[in-house]
Amino acid sequence: MTQDQLPGQRAGRGMMIAAWVIGLALLTWAFGLWEAHKENPNRDPLSRSVNGVREVILERNSAGHYVVSGTINGEEAVFLLDTGATDVVVSQDLAERAGLSAGARQLAQTANGRIEVRATRLNRLELGSIELRDVPASINPAMGGRKVLLGMSALGQVEFSQQGGQLTLRYQGTNGQ
Numbered sequence: 001m002t003q004d005q006l007p008g009q010r011a012g013r014g015m016m017i018a019a020w021v022i023g024l025a026l027l028t029w030a031f032g033l034w035e036a037h038k039e040n041p042n043r044d045p046l047s048r049s050v051n052g053v054r055e056v057i058l059e060r061n062s063a064g065h066y067v068v069s070g071t072i073n074g075e076e077a078v079f080l081l082d083t084g085a086t087d088v089v090v091s092q093d094l095a096e097r098a099g100l101s102a103g104a105r106q107l108a109q110t111a112n113g114r115i116e117v118r119a120t121r122l123n124r125l126e127l128g129s130i131e132l133r134d135v136p137a138s139i140n141p142a143m144g145g146r147k148v149l150l151g152m153s154a155l156g157q158v159e160f161s162q163q164g165g166q167l168t169l170r171y172q173g174t175n176g177q
Helices: 006-039 092-097
Strands: 046-050 053-059 067-072 075-081 088-091 105-110 113-127 130-140 147-150 159-163 166-171
Touching: 075 092, 088 092, 088 113, 092 130, 105 130, 130 166
Parallel strands: 075 147, 088 130
Antiparallel strands: 046 053, 053 166, 067 075, 067 113, 088 147, 105 113, 113 130, 159 166
């Protein structure tokens, strides 16, 4: 090897390393998107209106649950549909960001035992094209992040039916009720 070849070889080796690093970064990014889709396949749920009835169609996630992105008072949230929950249950963090008032202290029975929660009401809850107003809810200080249990205080206002791996939510009210 002569001195004239070394800079070119170094540049080639550097380009090869850079290509591998970029390739690995892209694969990591793509895997992250795939994982997120497995957990919440309803980040932008399919919504439609049929004869004045608003419908939102949800796909089951890889664990068999229905998870959907939406908002509470304009704040992004990730809802886990839970027909066993009486209320919509939000974390303290999300309650603060959404401007929810913590009302009366209440005891709630959870899978992990009894806990103290605070009563509140959601001015606006949105799932796709469905908008619910003045929804009873609870603030659970033991929960964290943007995850929300979508209980019967909201689900009781919509009709829902499941077929295969899809759940269709139907709402006959008008936005803003």
